[in-house]
Amino acid sequence: GFQCGIVGLPNVGKSTLFNALTKTAAAQAANFPFCTIEPNTGDVAVPDPRLEKIAGIAKSASIVPTRLTFVDIAGLVRGASKGEGLGNQFLANIREVDAIAHVLRCFEDEDITHVDGKIDPIADAETVETELMVADLESLERRITPLRKKATGGDKDAKAVLPVMEAALELLQNGRPVRHLELSSPEERRILKELNLLTSKPILYVCNVDEGSAANGNEFSARVAEKAAAEGAACVVISAAIEAEIAQLAEEEQKDYLAEMGLEEPGLDRMIRAGYELLGLITYFTCGPKEARAWTVREGTKAPQAAGVIHTDFEKGFIRAQTIGFDDYVTLGGETAAKEAGKARDEGKEYVVKDGDVMLFKFNR
Numbered sequence: 001g002f003q004c005g006i007v008g009l010p011n012v013g014k015s016t017l018f019n020a021l022t023k024t025a026a027a028q029a030a031n032f033p034f035c036t037i038e039p040n041t042g043d044v045a046v047p048d049p050r051l052e053k054i055a056g057i058a059k060s061a062s063i064v065p066t067r068l069t070f071v072d073i074a075g076l077v078r079g080a081s082k083g084e085g086l087g088n089q090f091l092a093n094i095r096e097v098d099a100i101a102h103v104l105r106c107f108e109d110e111d112i113t114h115v116d117g118k119i120d121p122i123a124d125a126e127t128v129e130t131e132l133m134v135a136d137l138e139s140l141e142r143r144i145t146p147l148r149k150k151a152t153g154g155d156k157d158a159k160a161v162l163p164v165m166e167a168a169l170e171l172l173q174n175g176r177p178v179r180h181l182e183l184s185s186p187e188e189r190r191i192l193k194e195l196n197l198l199t200s201k202p203i204l205y206v207c208n209v210d211e212g213s214a215a216n217g218n219e220f221s222a223r224v225a226e227k228a229a230a231e232g233a234a235c236v237v238i239s240a241a242i243e244a245e246i247a248q249l250a251e252e253e254q255k256d257y258l259a260e261m262g263l264e265e266p267g268l269d270r271m272i273r274a275g276y277e278l279l280g281l282i283t284y285f286t287c288g289p290k291e292a293r294a295w296t297v298r299e300g301t302k303a304p305q306a307a308g309v310i311h312t313d314f315e316k317g318f319i320r321a322q323t324i325g326f327d328d329y330v331t332l333g334g335e336t337a338a339k340e341a342g343k344a345r346d347e348g349k350e351y352v353v354k355d356g357d358v359m360l361f362k363f364n365r
């Protein structure tokens, strides 16, 4: 599955958030109990009101949401890239994830020490980013000399990889993360991905604000939002303290509590969805009397590969996919009506799946 790593300096609220994420009712939704893969890895349900709508129309007996994995990556301190503290392990853990949720402390609390003595989320973001950039810089410098030799010697692969590596290196030397690299071809983007650099991963800034600012953010989170907008990064405002509270409550009590706080939904729901979008993921649905289920694919995935997420046999024997757009499915009132209205399309091998498609695969066994 897809993984989103939670990083940040000590005492910013990472563990509080992670614990809330993995304890919350949403995480345990439907008939998939929350499961811990490793102590610091939590598999959470992706909240999606569309799934309930579909299940209602199809009269499905059960609902199975799709899931996203969060990893609590503790141990980042200044000097991590130099192998101080748990530095190396920390960086190795970041290498494994597809995207980064960067938690920034946007709350004041005299009882909780800030590692640098004052609340400054922008400076904190830079501290963390610097560690990641230094690690990438060193990794590239180590790899580029032998690559240059190979390229000069006529090696085809090396010749393709080298320009991308040179461009990434130059960007880092100018103090900028690799995710800002502008690449023109899908081939170059594939090469960059394979270099597996820490600063090439997409970023979601998570502003952890005080309880009173959960609904509208505060001065600190406003600065982070501005930074995120300038960088083209994603940003959510959340209060870890509130989320921890919500995670303890029964569903009914949650609603009252959220209303009291001026919130429409738990901040974690927004965070999960933002992580999902950040990863470039979309959802398609399958449904029947037994279950309505959401499935995750990357944007741009074609029908056979999407079918393969359910079972490899579906991909191997793919014939076609009966596809109904979500809006048609809901407005018309289900599969039969959509068929009668001519809105159930037969899509073939080249069809690119759209977010919200309700699909039924025909395949050779």
Ligand code: GDP
Pocket: 008, 009, 010, 011, 012, 013, 014, 015, 016, 017, 107, 108, 109, 112, 208, 209, 210, 211, 239, 240, 241, 242
């Ligand atoms: P981590 O080191 O980043 O994992 O941070 P923790 O989640 O362990 O939080 C550090 C301390 O800050 C704990 O005492 C938390 O209870 C507290 N904390 C976390 N989030 C908030 C918050 O939103 N408001 C306040 N006042 N305290 C918080």
